[in-house]
Amino acid sequence: xxxxxxxxRQSLFDVAVQHCGSMEAAFELALLNxxxxxxDLETGMTMTLPIVADNSTVTTxxxxxxxxxSGCTQAEILAILDQSEGIEFWGIEYDFIVS
Numbered sequence: 460x461x462x463x464x465x466x467x468r469q470s471l472f473d474v475a476v477q478h479c480g481s482m483e484a485a486f487e488l489a490l491l492n493x494x495x496x497x498x499d500l501e502t503g504m505t506m507t508l509p510i511v512a513d514n515s516t517v518t519t520x521x522x523x524x525x526x527x528x529s530g531c532t533q534a535e536i537l538a539i540l541d542q543s544e545g546i547e548f549w550g551i552e553y554d555f556i557v558s
Contacts, residue, residue, distance in 0.1 A: 460491075461508045465500045470530035474506060477520045477527055480513030499532050 463478045464477055473495065475485035487509040489496050500506075518523070 462505050465504045467502045468528035468530045473527040478508050480516035484512050
């Protein structure tokens with residue numbers, strides 16, 4: 460089986476799309492590597508890859524050197540929620556009270 464190293468800020472879905480060609484491959488990727496779907500992946504960790512689902516997508520990512528990195532850590536998400544202001548951060552009946 461092939462392997463890949465996780466780059467900075469990559470989520471399981473990023474690795475699946477980049478190396479397998481589909482987001483659906485994330486489920487098998489999680490099983491093969493014994494990680495949860497929502498796990499924060501460590502930069503540099505080696506992951507065993509499932510079979511490529513869409514070779515044209517993988518080729519596009521490889522040729523253009525695309526490296527998707529959409530991951531945020533739980534700490535970063537909480538920091539944004541705790542420190543941010545404005546309607547895009549407010550939750551109805553939490554800090555945006557409707558009366």
